[in-house]
Amino acid sequence: MYDGPIQDLIAELSRLPGVGPKSAQRIAFFLLDADEADVTALAEAIIRAKQTVKFCQICFNATEDETCRICRDPRRDHTKICVVEESKDIVAIERTREFRGVYHVLGGSISPIDNRGPADLHIRELLHRLEDDSVTEIILATNPNTEGEATATYLARLLGPLGLRVSRLASGLPVGGDLEYADEITLGRAFEGRRIISGGEPVHQPEPSGWRAGVAGEVGEVGAHAVVPSAGDLPAPVGGTAESGQNPAPADESTMSLSASAGGQW
Ligand SMILES: [Zn+2]
Numbered sequence: 001m002y003d004g005p006i007q008d009l010i011a012e013l014s015r016l017p018g019v020g021p022k023s024a025q026r027i028a029f030f031l032l033d034a035d036e037a038d039v040t041a042l043a044e045a046i047i048r049a050k051q052t053v054k055f056c057q058i059c060f061n062a063t064e065d066e067t068c069r070i071c072r073d074p075r076r077d078h079t080k081i082c083v084v085e086e087s088k089d090i091v092a093i094e095r096t097r098e099f100r101g102v103y104h105v106l107g108g109s110i111s112p113i114d115n116r117g118p119a120d121l122h123i124r125e126l127l128h129r130l131e132d133d134s135v136t137e138i139i140l141a142t143n144p145n146t147e148g149e150a151t152a153t154y155l156a157r158l159l160g161p162l163g164l165r166v167s168r169l170a171s172g173l174p175v176g177g178d179l180e181y182a183d184e185i186t187l188g189r190a191f192e193g194r195r196i197i198s199g200g201e202p203v204h205q206p207e208p209s210g211w212r213a214g215v216a217g218e219v220g221e222v223g224a225h226a227v228v229p230s231a232g233d234l235p236a237p238v239g240g241t242a243e244s245g246q247n248p249a250p251a252d253e254s255t256m257s258l259s260a261s262a263g264g265q266w
Contacts, residue, residue, distance in 0.1 A: 006032070058129070060105035060122050062087040070102055077101045082139040083126065083155065085109050085148065089179045093141060096188035101137070104129065109147035110154055110237050118154060118234045130162060137165040139194055144169070145176050154237045156197050166198035 006028060014024035031039050056068035070076060080101030084090055090103050106121040129135065138159055142148035152168050159166050169190040
């Protein structure tokens with residue numbers, strides 16, 4: 001459509017997540033119209049971030065140091081690990097102030113369509129963190145969409161035999177959505193109402209039936225002394241779950257189920 005540098009700019013912008021060709025064109029012309037100093041500041045901020053931001057050696061959160069602020073904080077509860085897909089999910093959960101434990105960033109979700117399996121995520125590093133038995137609870141806070149559910153199911157089966165308490169964020173989060181876009185209250189309530197899916201006493205009432213309870217029964221009673229799987233032998237992910245994919249519940253139905261299950265708690 002356009003020639004030379006402007007077409008290159010549009011092409012580069014349209015590769016950004018969430019930016020379609022139309023938005024890319026709008027941003028390109030906005031930049032061309034902006035003060036040169038502002039555009040230079042933007043370009044320099046991108047390059048500086050790219051050159052200085054690293055990933056925490058413990059949890060893979062974005063940081064400027066070897067380890068992140070949360071992992072270094074002795075006031076955090078290091079016996080609880082909240083597993084998220086991306087660093088940006090940590091920001092969303094921190095905003096709720098519901099969680100005082102630490103995190104583990106997977107670096108994405110299991111997605112056969114995108115050719116991304118368990119070995120492509122930081123799962124073996126998570127297992128490594130569990131080796132000294134100091135961690136007692138894992139909270140699976142992957143996104144409430146098909147890939148996030150599949151990832152949570154996979155991890156629940158993997159972690160269940162280790163005798164940990166494994167919970168999944170309660171619904172109330174929009175199905176098919178991203179944690180990033182959930183408002184603080186919804187995400188905070190989801191955190192508070194998280195359900196144990198494996199091991200330990202329920203935080204609140206567990207679902208009386210349904211696949212989560214099924215998972216807990218299946219993997220939660222194997223025993224507390226199972227061996228942590230070693231790095232090389234991550235099992236293959238299970239196929240689709242009953243809940244992921246075929247028949248996604250409409251968003252308002254899941255929101256209603258939250259109010260139903262959470263009634264009387266607050
Ligand atoms: Zn960290």
